[in-house]
Amino acid sequence: MRYYDKLIFELSREGRQGWSLPENRWEERPDELPEGLKRKNSPGLPQVSEPDVVRHYVNLSDMNFGVDTGFYPLGSCTMKYNPKINEEIASIPGFACLHPLQPAETVQGAMEIYTGLAGCLCSLTGMSAFTLNPFAGAHGELTGLMIMRQYHISRGDMKRTKVIVPDSAHGTNPASAAVCGLQVVEVKSTPEGLIDMEDLKPLLDDTVAGIMMTNPNTLGLFEREIKEIASSVHAAGGLLYYDGANMNALLGKVRPGDMGFDIMHLNLHKTFSTPHGGGGPGAGPVGVAAHIAGLLPSPVVRKAEDSDMYEMAENPDGPGRISGFAGNFGVLVKAYVYILTLGKENVKNVGPYSVLAANYVKESLKDMYRLPVNSLCKHEFVFDGLDMDNAGTDESAGCTTLDVAKRLLDYGFHAPTIYFPLLFHQSIMIEPTETESKETLDAFIQAMRAIAREAATQPDLLKSAPHNTPVRRPDETLAATRPVLSWHPGL
Numbered sequence: 001m002r003y004y005d006k007l008i009f010e011l012s013r014e015g016r017q018g019w020s021l022p023e024n025r026w027e028e029r030p031d032e033l034p035e036g037l038k039r040k041n042s043p044g045l046p047q048v049s050e051p052d053v054v055r056h057y058v059n060l061s062d063m064n065f066g067v068d069t070g071f072y073p074l075g076s077c078t079m080k081y082n083p084k085i086n087e088e089i090a091s092i093p094g095f096a097c098l099h100p101l102q103p104a105e106t107v108q109g110a111m112e113i114y115t116g117l118a119g120c121l122c123s124l125t126g127m128s129a130f131t132l133n134p135f136a137g138a139h140g141e142l143t144g145l146m147i148m149r150q151y152h153i154s155r156g157d158m159k160r161t162k163v164i165v166p167d168s169a170h171g172t173n174p175a176s177a178a179v180c181g182l183q184v185v186e187v188k189s190t191p192e193g194l195i196d197m198e199d200l201k202p203l204l205d206d207t208v209a210g211i212m213m214t215n216p217n218t219l220g221l222f223e224r225e226i227k228e229i230a231s232s233v234h235a236a237g238g239l240l241y242y243d244g245a246n247m248n249a250l251l252g253k254v255r256p257g258d259m260g261f262d263i264m265h266l267n268l269h270k271t272f273s274t275p276h277g278g279g280g281p282g283a284g285p286v287g288v289a290a291h292i293a294g295l296l297p298s299p300v301v302r303k304a305e306d307s308d309m310y311e312m313a314e315n316p317d318g319p320g321r322i323s324g325f326a327g328n329f330g331v332l333v334k335a336y337v338y339i340l341t342l343g344k345e346n347v348k349n350v351g352p353y354s355v356l357a358a359n360y361v362k363e364s365l366k367d368m369y370r371l372p373v374n375s376l377c378k379h380e381f382v383f384d385g386l387d388m389d390n391a392g393t394d395e396s397a398g399c400t401t402l403d404v405a406k407r408l409l410d411y412g413f414h415a416p417t418i419y420f421p422l423l424f425h426q427s428i429m430i431e432p433t434e435t436e437s438k439e440t441l442d443a444f445i446q447a448m449r450a451i452a453r454e455a456a457t458q459p460d461l462l463k464s465a466p467h468n469t470p471v472r473r474p475d476e477t478l479a480a481t482r483p484v485l486s487w488h489p490g491l
């Protein structure tokens with residue numbers, strides 16, 4: 001172990017300090033501070049010099065893995081490269097230092113960006129209007145479903161409380177529907193991984209509020225019958241919700257609006273290249289078709305009727321406020337810069353290149369990993385574990401998907417998404433994205449192939465992996481049931 005890999009508490013020496021603060025004025029005037037707020041014991045902070053602190057945090061940051069340090073093929077999450085110009089523009093003080101309560105006439109530029117980005121998203125998706133206010137994909141889903149409910153209520157159609165969700169859906173879909181007070185009904189997939197029309201049709205009655213879909217779906221497959229699905233749901237009086245968190249495969253090629261969807265959200269922090277992971281900040285804009293464009297949440301950013309100025313207005317017909325103000329503005333700026341720097345011509349390449357990369361990786365590995373749905377995929381695909389006799393389905397029997405994922409860390413790659421979707425027992429979900437070079441994809445393919453060979457010849461190497469990461473394999477059960485998230489003396 002290197003000296004500075006030690007915990008900062010272990011570096012601590014009594015009396016050593018890296019700060020100089022003003023005198024503690026409470027010591028002279030003890031009555032000014034209420035008893036209840038006074039600390040009885042020392043907080044036990046480490047006593048270290050400034051270089052110790054700096055080295056501690058820089059070394060910690062070195063242990064992190066991010067898309068700026070290596071390939072990160074996380075399925076259903078689009079960890080594409082985030083161009084640094086996005087950050088540079090978003091950190092211009094005129095953007096970064098805005099206050100949401102500033103008078104409208106001082107934030108005309110920000111509102112122009114808001115409407116400019118909303119306009120780009122409309123052209124890319126075929127929707128007629130967008131709110132950029134939601135803070136995340138799941139927040140966008142909730143907002144979209146509130147709009148869906150509002151739509152039915154505004155027509156006096158009070159019976160519609162059911163939302164149809166495919167069994168392959170992202171977990172946030174049924175969760176958002178439940179949070180919105182709607183009842184979730186599952187529709188099954190065919191063995192080809194697409195929505196089963198025979199299973200769908202009987203569900204379409206006058207209690208259906210709508211259906212939530214992802215296309216391409218969670219298996220990376222395009223729902224070819226989308227036109228028929230759309231007309232059946234519409235004929236039954238329901239609306240179509242499109243989960244566009246991962247719109248990479250379609251970007252510049254196909255538009256959800258043209259497929260018949262009425263409401264959708266996008267994850268700017270996936271498809272539109274603003275950093276994510278670790279809990280935010282994100283943005284989950286919601287788009288709506290023309291016939292429900294009047295139902296967006298407040299505030300609505302628009303041109304004032306009697307002048308050329310932008311204003312933020314309340315919309316009495318919408319579901320009210322779903323966030324304090326008009327969204328995570330910094331994230332909106334980054335996404336807008338991304339779209340504008342790509343431009344109309346290059347944005348059309350995102351879909352085809354991401355699809356090409358996914359199919360290249362899939363075809364290069366399918367002789368060693370089980371491919372349950374063997375067809376052309378879109379931006380991502382799912383293996384069902386190792387394709388070999390001693391591939392196990394649990395810890396006791398051969399090498400599992402977890403072992404493959406852990407071993408991949410030794411090769412310097414972030415693991416793909418594992419054990420999702422739930423349709424298969426050993427899911428490995430891979431999404432390479434359009435931002436990776438062929439050389440990077442080849443290096444990943446070689447590592448995956450080497451791991452499959454190791455699984456056959458030295459399975460213990462996988463089962464005890466990772467071997468060269470700062471933290472080895474934690475006990476997954478203990479980590480979930482008794483997580484230790486902070487250091488205490490004597491731990």
Ligand SMILES: *Cc1c(COP(=O)(O)O)cnc(C)c1O
Nearest residue numbers: 076077136137138170172243245
């Ligand atoms: C990531 C994702 C979501 C949720 O997005 P958050 O920003 O994490 O809330 C929803 N649906 C799909 C398909 C996703 O991949």
